[in-house]
Amino acid sequence: MLSRVADAIYWASRYVERAENVARFINVNLDLMLDSASVERHSWAPLVATTGDKEWYDARYEDSSPQNVAHFLSFDRSYPNSIISSVRAARENARTVRDVISREMWEQVNALYLMVMEASQRKSEPDELASFYDQVKLAGTNYAGATDATLTHGEAWHFSRLGRMLERADKTSRILDVRSFILMPVFSDSGTSVDEVGWTALLNSASALQMYRQLYHTISPQNVASFLLLDANFPRSIRHCVHRAQESLHAITGTPTGGYLTEDERIVGLLRSSLDYAQIETIMEVGLHNYLDELQTNLNSAGTAIRQHFFTVTA
Amino acid sequence: MDFAQYDPQGPDFFDEIFEATGTPRPGFQPLIQGLADLGQEKILARQKAAEQALLKAGITFTLGDSGDNERIFPFDIIPRVVGARDWERIESGIKQRLLALNLFLSDVYGDQKIVKDKVVPRELIETCNDFRKPCVGLKPPRGIWCHISGTDLVRDKTGEFVVLEDNVRCPSGVSYVLENRQILKRTLPRIFEQLSIRPVDDYPMRLLDMLRYLASERTANPRVVVLTPGRYNSAYFEHAFLAQQMGVDLVQSDDLLTRDDFVYMRTTRGLERVDVIYRRIGDDFLDPEVFRPDSLLGIPGVMRSYLKGNVAIANAPGTGVADDKAVYAYVEDIIRYYLSEDPILRNVPTYVCSREKDCAYVLEHLEELVVKATDGAGGYGMLIGPHSTASEREVFHERIRSNPRGYIAQPTLSLSRVPTLIGQHCEPRHVDLRPFALCGEGVYVQPGGLTRVALKKGSLVVNSSQGGGSKDTWVLSK
Numbered sequence: 052m053l054s055r056v057a058d059a060i061y062w063a064s065r066y067v068e069r070a071e072n073v074a075r076f077i078n079v080n081l082d083l084m085l086d087s088a089s090v091e092r093h094s095w096a097p098l099v100a101t102t103g104d105k106e107w108y109d110a111r112y113e114d115s116s117p118q119n120v121a122h123f124l125s126f127d128r129s130y131p132n133s134i135i136s137s138v139r140a141a142r143e144n145a146r147t148v149r150d151v152i153s154r155e156m157w158e159q160v161n162a163l164y165l166m167v168m169e170a171s172q173r174k175s176e177p178d179e180l181a182s183f184y185d186q187v188k189l190a191g192t193n194y195a196g197a198t199d200a201t202l203t204h205g206e207a208w209h210f211s212r213l214g215r216m217l218e219r220a221d222k223t224s225r226i227l228d229v230r231s232f233i234l235m236p237v238f239s240d241s242g243t244s245v246d247e248v249g250w251t252a253l254l255n256s257a258s259a260l261q262m263y264r265q266l267y268h269t270i271s272p273q274n275v276a277s278f279l280l281l282d283a284n285f286p287r288s289i290r291h292c293v294h295r296a297q298e299s300l301h302a303i304t305g306t307p308t309g310g311y312l313t314e315d316e317r318i319v320g321l322l323r324s325s326l327d328y329a330q331i332e333t334i335m336e337v338g339l340h341n342y343l344d345e346l347q348t349n350l351n352s353a354g355t356a357i358r359q360h361f362f363t364v365t366a
Numbered sequence: 367m368d369f370a371q372y373d374p375q376g377p378d379f380f381d382e383i384f385e386a387t388g389t390p391r392p393g394f395q396p397l398i399q400g401l402a403d404l405g406q407e408k409i410l411a412r413q414k415a416a417e418q419a420l421l422k423a424g425i426t427f428t429l430g431d432s433g434d435n436e437r438i439f440p441f442d443i444i445p446r447v448v449g450a451r452d453w454e455r456i457e458s459g460i461k462q463r464l465l466a467l468n469l470f471l472s473d474v475y476g477d478q479k480i481v482k483d484k485v486v487p488r489e490l491i492e493t494c495n496d497f498r499k500p501c502v503g504l505k506p507p508r509g510i511w512c513h514i515s516g517t518d519l520v521r522d523k524t525g526e527f528v529v530l531e532d533n534v535r536c537p538s539g540v541s542y543v544l545e546n547r548q549i550l551k552r553t554l555p556r557i558f559e560q561l562s563i564r565p566v567d568d569y570p571m572r573l574l575d576m577l578r579y580l581a582s583e584r585t586a587n588p589r590v591v592v593l594t595p596g597r598y599n600s601a602y603f604e605h606a607f608l609a610q611q612m613g614v615d616l617v618q619s620d621d622l623l624t625r626d627d628f629v630y631m632r633t634t635r636g637l638e639r640v641d642v643i644y645r646r647i648g649d650d651f652l653d654p655e656v657f658r659p660d661s662l663l664g665i666p667g668v669m670r671s672y673l674k675g676n677v678a679i680a681n682a683p684g685t686g687v688a689d690d691k692a693v694y695a696y697v698e699d700i701i702r703y704y705l706s707e708d709p710i711l712r713n714v715p716t717y718v719c720s721r722e723k724d725c726a727y728v729l730e731h732l733e734e735l736v737v738k739a740t741d742g743a744g745g746y747g748m749l750i751g752p753h754s755t756a757s758e759r760e761v762f763h764e765r766i767r768s769n770p771r772g773y774i775a776q777p778t779l780s781l782s783r784v785p786t787l788i789g790q791h792c793e794p795r796h797v798d799l800r801p802f803a804l805c806g807e808g809v810y811v812q813p814g815g816l817t818r819v820a821l822k823k824g825s826l827v828v829n830s831s832q833g834g835g836s837k838d839t840w841v842l843s844k
Contacts, residue, residue, distance in 0.1 A: 052633055052634050052635075053615055053617060053621050053631060053632065053633055053634075054621075054632045054633060054634055055618065055620070055621055055632075056615070056616075057634045143597070146424075146597050146602075146606075147596075147597050147606075148606075148616075149603075149606040149607070149610060150592075150606045150607070150609035150610035150615075150616040151610070151616075154423070157423075157424060158422055158423060158424070161422065161423075161424040162422060165421070206634065303634065361634045
């Protein structure tokens with residue numbers, strides 16, 4: 052497969068996944084706005100923090116009003132990770148490989164683009180946008196579904212899944228990181244009561260509440276972290292994502308899993324085994340934030356190594 | 367659909383379907399009956415559905431250089447129908463022209479007998495902007511220069527099909543032919559079934575067979591690629607579409623490189639050999655070592671690989687000389703010279719300004735004529751006399767006088783008209799036709815082609831950049 056083509060397929064699915072996750076972040080906040088609780092939960096500032104681009108935001112926006120944050124994350128064309136920018140980038144990438152991806156995949160990403168462009172021209176208040184974010188989420192699922200159901204599960208499909216899984220792992224880790232920081236029980240007047248509404252919203256943002264409930268019956272920070280980090284089978288948990296990413300990477304290279312020949316295989320393998328043998332109690336003791344921070348660094352290195360391995364081939 | 371209001375009468379135009387209001391020409395009754403049976407409401411609804419399908423599929427073209435100006439090619443669901451006997455003439459006429467033009471290209475890059483025999487003036491060839499010196503003496507794979515053509519045809523006042531341009535460089539539009547057919551089969555299935563229409567869908571397979579044929583002497587399993595300038599090119603959709611339909615890689619210049627005079631592409635598994643390049647970029651941007659040293663585009667060394675016979679390129683570099691509008695004026699002579707046959711399809715009468723008498727006539731009659739630059743394409747660098755201002759004519763007067771070689775002129779064309787859905791009703795609109803032909807082991811002419819229609823009332827300009835749309839072209843098998 053052409054390097055440029057592999058690059059475009061990988062990024063098309065990464066960008067669709069990115070847009071979907073941003074929609075998930077915002078939808079949770081919209082939900083929380085409706086539940087009267089602490090001011091902190093109302094705040095839209097953590098959403099900016101989730102992106103990792105707080106400096107960029109502060110330089111351009113006055114405050115973290117819902118209007119500003121929703122615009123920034125949804126429709127700001129100058130911000131490269133907004134929904135509209137991600138969707139445009141996904142479509143541009145898909146457009147360059149229309150000959151390789153299936154027609155259904157193209158039509159999904161094209162429909163998503165048309166929908167977002169249209170929504171960006173309406174002047175909506177944040178609370179009117181809930182159905183827009185639902186549509187973006189659904190479009191992400193549809194794109195992944197079309198990829199699974201209509202693209203031969205060969206090299207192109209593996210690049211697509213590799214991109215999607217790395218992106219999803221990264222985004223799940225970010226939302227877990229920022230939300231748990233706010234939600235962690237601290238010594239205060241209110242004692243150590245668990246902010247159930249907040250943790251529920253966090254699970255919801257990863258479409259994880261229902262599946263979580265099937266496994267655990269009560270909400271506890273440790274169980275939520277364990278579920279989103281270490282569950283082997285939940286499709287948005289970080290461990291699951293890393294497993295699938297590794298499978299795809301090794302399917303592309305042909306190297307047996309359990310060993311490595313290249314830097315990208317080594318980093319992904321390391322990530323995988325660290326998740327496989329981790330204990331949630333230890334993680335919580337060391338500090339969830341520190342753990343997630345390192346995880347994100349490793350996910351970034353994996354992305355860089357993959358780019359160097361496949362997308363920049365020289366004579 | 368009701369044709370009671372449809373008025374086919376016009377002083378200078380041939381209506382392809384109706385003789386007089388309410389009276390279809392022989393053979394077209396079933397089409398008109400089918401449309402009448404379907405009824406206006408359903409036709410309007412299906413027109414809308416077809417447009418939605420095009421938008422959803424992202425079948426668009428790009429205007430200008432930024433990616434944002436993307437449009438759907440307007441599409442009219444009323445098909446343009448060509449009778450079997452008309453088609454027979456078109457098909458044999460295009461085959462004849464393509465054979466003759468290939469012989470002509472071999473000759474002008476070889477012994478130049480046609481020049482020595484004074485059929486085509488030497489000066490015309492030597493001053494042609496598209497004459498490629500590096501191709502002199504070249505023997506292209508299988509001896510073919512022009513593999514793919516898209517001949518522009520129009521019907522004159524009498525209804526006769528005549529050739530407007532041969533388009534033997536990188537003609538585009540075939541993807542719309544294939545997509546339009548897909549959509550129309552779903553839009554008008556009943557009528558489609560009732561008429562016996564020749565299929566167009568095997569074009570991509572035939573294209574691939576032809577491309578593989580070019581390298582099949584050298585290798586058992588040739589690797590074919592489609593070379594595109596990239597996604598901002600106005601025909602990018604088509605490049606991707608053809609690659610997809612053939613199941614081959616769509617590449618850009620940077621995906622390719624040469625090593626030891628072979629061409630390779632960069633893949634996730636390292637470098638892989640390329641045997642045939644179906645290029646959709648101009649000669650100028652093929653190889654900076656040979657054509658345009660200032661160009662960042664292109665594949666350095668690809669011409670060396672080509673001249674050594676290590677890679678095939680379709681169409682061959684240098685075919686543009688047969689597309690020169692002044693050379694076009696000689697195509698009928700070219701056919702007689704090489705094939706000793708009379709041309710089946712005639713040319714539009716053309717004044718070649720490099721001929722003194724023609725030039726004088728053109729300068730006298732600018733107001734009545736259409737003037738074209740000999741190396742122009744796509745409607746650029748034109749003067750449409752009857753619609754021009756005095757100062758525009760003055761500019762062209764000066765240009766022609768200082769560079770007669772650069773211009774030709776033709777009488778204003780009388781494009782034929784066909785019923786086209788405008789608002790709620792069918793009205794007559796002008797059309798042209800671009801059938802596509804492939805030259806490999808034999809010549810194949812796809813039965814159909816791109817019908818472009820000028821949607822503006824009275825307009826003769828069918829270009830998509832200026833309010834033109836397209837129709838599916840149905841060739842009847844009997």
